[in-house]
Amino acid sequence: MTALEARDLVVERDGREVVRVDELQLAEREILVVLGPNGAGKTTLLLALATLIPARGTLRADGAEIADPLAFRRRIGVVFQRPLLLDRSVRDNAALGLTLRGVSRDESDRAALSALERLGVEKLADRRATRLSGGEAQRVAIARALALSPEILFLDEPFNGLDTPTRRALVTDIGRVLRDSGVATILVTHDRDEALALADRVAVLMGGRVRQQGSADDVFSRPVDENVAAFVGVENVLPATVERSTDEMTLLRVGSALVSVTEQPPDGATAVLLLITPDDVVIARARGSSSERNAFDARITRVETIGRRVRLTLDCGFPLVAHVTRQSARELGLDEGASVIASFKATGPHLLPHQPKSTGN
Amino acid sequence: MELIVDGLGEAIRRLVTLDPELREAAATSLVVSGSATLLALASGIPLGAMLGLTRFRGRTLVLSLVNTGMGLPPVVVGLVVALLVYRSGPLGGAGLYCTRPAMVAAQYLLAAPEVIGLTAIAMQSVDPMLRLQLTALGATALQSLVILVRETRLLLLSAAMAAFGAVISEIGASLMTGCNLKGDTRILTTLIVLDTGAGNFGGAIALAIVLLIVVFAVNGLTTWAQQRRTA
Numbered sequence: 001m002t003a004l005e006a007r008d009l010v011v012e013r014d015g016r017e018v019v020r021v022d023e024l025q026l027a028e029r030e031i032l033v034v035l036g037p038n039g040a041g042k043t044t045l046l047l048a049l050a051t052l053i054p055a056r057g058t059l060r061a062d063g064a065e066i067a068d069p070l071a072f073r074r075r076i077g078v079v080f081q082r083p084l085l086l087d088r089s090v091r092d093n094a095a096l097g098l099t100l101r102g103v104s105r106d107e108s109d110r111a112a113l114s115a116l117e118r119l120g121v122e123k124l125a126d127r128r129a130t131r132l133s134g135g136e137a138q139r140v141a142i143a144r145a146l147a148l149s150p151e152i153l154f155l156d157e158p159f160n161g162l163d164t165p166t167r168r169a170l171v172t173d174i175g176r177v178l179r180d181s182g183v184a185t186i187l188v189t190h191d192r193d194e195a196l197a198l199a200d201r202v203a204v205l206m207g208g209r210v211r212q213q214g215s216a217d218d219v220f221s222r223p224v225d226e227n228v229a230a231f232v233g234v235e236n237v238l239p240a241t242v243e244r245s246t247d248e249m250t251l252l253r254v255g256s257a258l259v260s261v262t263e264q265p266p267d268g269a270t271a272v273l274l275l276i277t278p279d280d281v282v283i284a285r286a287r288g289s290s291s292e293r294n295a296f297d298a299r300i301t302r303v304e305t306i307g308r309r310v311r312l313t314l315d316c317g318f319p320l321v322a323h324v325t326r327q328s329a330r331e332l333g334l335d336e337g338a339s340v341i342a343s344f345k346a347t348g349p350h351l352l353p354h355q356p357k358s359t360g361n
Numbered sequence: 362m363e364l365i366v367d368g369l370g371e372a373i374r375r376l377v378t379l380d381p382e383l384r385e386a387a388a389t390s391l392v393v394s395g396s397a398t399l400l401a402l403a404s405g406i407p408l409g410a411m412l413g414l415t416r417f418r419g420r421t422l423v424l425s426l427v428n429t430g431m432g433l434p435p436v437v438v439g440l441v442v443a444l445l446v447y448r449s450g451p452l453g454g455a456g457l458y459c460t461r462p463a464m465v466a467a468q469y470l471l472a473a474p475e476v477i478g479l480t481a482i483a484m485q486s487v488d489p490m491l492r493l494q495l496t497a498l499g500a501t502a503l504q505s506l507v508i509l510v511r512e513t514r515l516l517l518l519s520a521a522m523a524a525f526g527a528v529i530s531e532i533g534a535s536l537m538t539g540c541n542l543k544g545d546t547r548i549l550t551t552l553i554v555l556d557t558g559a560g561n562f563g564g565a566i567a568l569a570i571v572l573l574i575v576v577f578a579v580n581g582l583t584t585w586a587q588q589r590r591t592a
Contacts, residue, residue, distance in 0.1 A: 047493075050497060052493055052496060052497055070499065070501070073496065073497060073498075073499045074499035076497075077497075078494070078497035078498075080490055080493070080494060080497075082488075082490060084488065084490055084491045084494040086508065086511075086512060087512060096498060097498040097499060100495075100498055100499050100500045100501075100504055101499055144498075148498075154497075
């Protein structure tokens with residue numbers, strides 16, 4: 001059964017089309033993550049799906065077209081980037097939605113306390129909401145939505161603006177609560193880690209359009225085009241030509257090197273783009289065995305520290321980017337100019353059709 | 362110097378003995394200005410909220426008129442109301458000239474723009490996302506309005522203070538519409554003018570002290586309520 005379905009959904013702003021979604025479905029008990037860069041139209045899409053802004057097209061909930069937006073909004077819960085709590089007690093904030101829906105004080109208090117408990121903030125029930133930390137306030141905001149026992153939960157980048165440990169703890173807890181409650185959820189975010197941690201399914205939104213939908217694994221390892229690939233973190237997008245292709249293996253020429261992949265060239269193309277995720281590249285100081293497939297002598301041309309990771313740019317007959325931990329970089333002595341062996345499995349890379357740019361002659 | 366010393370002595374005497382004329386003027390001031398302020402709050406908060414929260418053609422013009430109203434000279438308002446309620450004026454038949462209701466009407470016209478303008482500013486200061494959150498929680502327009510008024514109550518208390526301050530201390534409008542009738546429409550400010558004109562400085566000083574005490578007490582009370590919420 002589909003909890004929510006959008007068809008030909010169009011949102012316009014100042015006469016300009018900002019979001020157009022041909023089809024988007026949310027199954028019951030599913031967590032759908034709408035992933036996209038800043039300005040992609042994620043929040044606009046979420047607001048349109050929640051009937052909070054005007055949109056053209058068809059919206060169906062439980063198979064029935066939504067005719068009364070207020071009635072629909074009383075079946076859902078929405079959490080925004082900021083907690084937006086009132087200057088009241090935490091308990092009153094958590095019970096607000098139920099109070100607005102005319103639920104009795106006793107019943108709304110019980111539901112609010114239960115939701116606060118699930119989010120681990122029940123001890124704050126009598127505290128004034130304006131005195132909470134950012135993480136606590138966001139937990140209360142989520143509890144406020146969950147207290148409604150919504151049929152669909154809409155989360156608009158609820159972890160933004162939180163420090164890393166708080167965010168990590170909240171993502172874990174939210175994941176558990178959502179799985180336990182089984183509420184169908186749409187989460188919009190620009191954060192790939194959040195998508196990977198929470199999503200049953202991912203929809204990549206770019207320029208107001210859904211560019212790809214699928215399981216998180218599928219989207220992250222099989223992006224449909226270069227833009228999606230770049231956004232999901234596939235930094236190695238290499239033009240290649242097909243040397244040979246069999247049912248088991250495709251041999252590609254990339255620069256001066258030969259690369260083997262298990263994937264077939266799309267539509268029998270001879271010119272392809274080879275997509276390799278930096279995390280899939282393994283760096284070693286020496287070869288494991290001489291017959292190792294896709295193992296290349298490489299020289300490190302650039303070393304950048306990004307948080308707890310180190311980004312290596314390599315020259316192995318073609319440019320290649322790899323990510324390693326800081327500990328690995330230190331232990332292996334991965335400095336600029338160092339010679340290493342870079343390798344990746346033949347099952348890792350993904351192939352896209354490639355239209356070589358015209359030289360203009 | 363002797364004039365001031367004598368005046369202060371007389372003022373103390375009138376305050377200590379709770380001079381009946383002084384008490385009467387103070388009570389009338391509170392009734393008239395309090396009524397005008399309450400009316401201004403009752404009508405100005407919804408109007409100000411609508412101005413602050415909605416967008417419509419001509420809204421900027423309306424806001425400009427309200428802001429102009431915040432600086433209206435009391436004598437101009439007094440003149441307009443007096444012309445309306447004067448015996449031969451359009452509303453002369455109602456017999457309102459030289460009555461407290463006429464004074465309340467004039468003071469209302471002075472207080473209402475303060476309440477409307479400051480309420481509109483208070484509503485505009487509300488995070489637009491909070492309004493969206495309330496809608497998302499299933500609130501009706503009226504429920505949202507009530508919550509937003511409650512959320513901005515500190516600013517609305519300021520509006521109440523500004524409105525009361527504007528009318529309790531004005532003289533022109535009250536004098537022109539109430540006619541300063543002893544035991545009826547005489548208020549603190551008009552009595553101060555009368556006493557000063559008659560050279561009764563002691564009485565005028567005593568009245569001025571009472572006026573200051575009234576203003577301080579009302580503002581002190583609202584400030585206390587305001588700060589209690591932020592503490």
